[in-house]
Amino acid sequence: MFNVVVLISGNGSNLQALIDESEKEGASFRITHVISDKATAYGLERASNYSIPTSFVNRKDFSSREEFDEAIYQIINNLNPDLVCLAGFMRLLSASFVTKLEGKLINIHPSILPAFKGTNSIAQALNEQVKFTGCTVHFVIPEMDAGPIIIQSAVPVLSSDSLEGLEEKIHKIEHKIYPLAVRLFAEKRIKVNGDNVQVDYKPENNNGGYLISC
Ligand code: GRF
Numbered sequence: 001m002f003n004v005v006v007l008i009s010g011n012g013s014n015l016q017a018l019i020d021e022s023e024k025e026g027a028s029f030r031i032t033h034v035i036s037d038k039a040t041a042y043g044l045e046r047a048s049n050y051s052i053p054t055s056f057v058n059r060k061d062f063s064s065r066e067e068f069d070e071a072i073y074q075i076i077n078n079l080n081p082d083l084v085c086l087a088g089f090m091r092l093l094s095a096s097f098v099t100k101l102e103g104k105l106i107n108i109h110p111s112i113l114p115a116f117k118g119t120n121s122i123a124q125a126l127n128e129q130v131k132f133t134g135c136t137v138h139f140v141i142p143e144m145d146a147g148p149i150i151i152q153s154a155v156p157v158l159s160s161d162s163l164e165g166l167e168e169k170i171h172k173i174e175h176k177i178y179p180l181a182v183r184l185f186a187e188k189r190i191k192v193n194g195d196n197v198q199v200d201y202k203p204e205n206n207n208g209g210y211l212i213s214c
Pocket residue numbers: 010011012013014015087088089108109110135174
């Protein structure tokens with residue numbers, strides 16, 4: 001079985017989408033562990049609901065970011081997963097951590113990268129009055145919100161959209177493309193050659209107001 005470890009800091013709705021996919025009959029992956037840097041992250045509860053083991057790693061227990069990252073890395077290394085998914089993990093990971101997991105570490109970001117990196121990406125999109133925004137699943141490299149893009153999905157931004165409304169639309173498509181990306185990964189349908197990512201998947205053209213492309 002293809003084993004996945006998920007890192008979270010909060011609500012964990014993307015974790016839930018991954019769990020739901022992994023619970024389907026004939027699923028191609030399973031989630032073996034969830035790691036959080038927040039003791040109160042709701043995602044930890046979501047994992048426990050499915051008897052998925054969890055770890056809380058407290059940044060305050062470490063004098064440097066590198067030591068904190070190393071503690072997380074040691075947990076991951078002992079589990080030896082096939083893939084590590086950042087799903088709302090709100091910390092920048094050090095270059096050595098990222099390098100050690102190169103090609104096995106992916107993230108979901110709520111914008112069409114390279115637009116609107118960093119936090120508040122959805123508010124940034126609204127402020128810029130773009131006509132489309134969306135989300136991106138990408139490989140993680142030491143630079144924040146960068147790295148080879150695996151799959152993206154777009155939604156229209158309407159002048160009537162509130163921040164909450166747009167957030168909701170984006171979360172909805174995140175919950176489609178993250179499980180899809182992990183499934184394709186597990187099925188060996190994602191091939192990487194440097195910055196070029198080849199994905200063996202024929203995206204739906206337009207389905208209920210969103211577009212998927214990879
Ligand atoms: C998502 O919007 C994701 O793109 C970003 O953080 C948010 C996490 O939400 N990286 P959740 O915890 O999965 O609900």
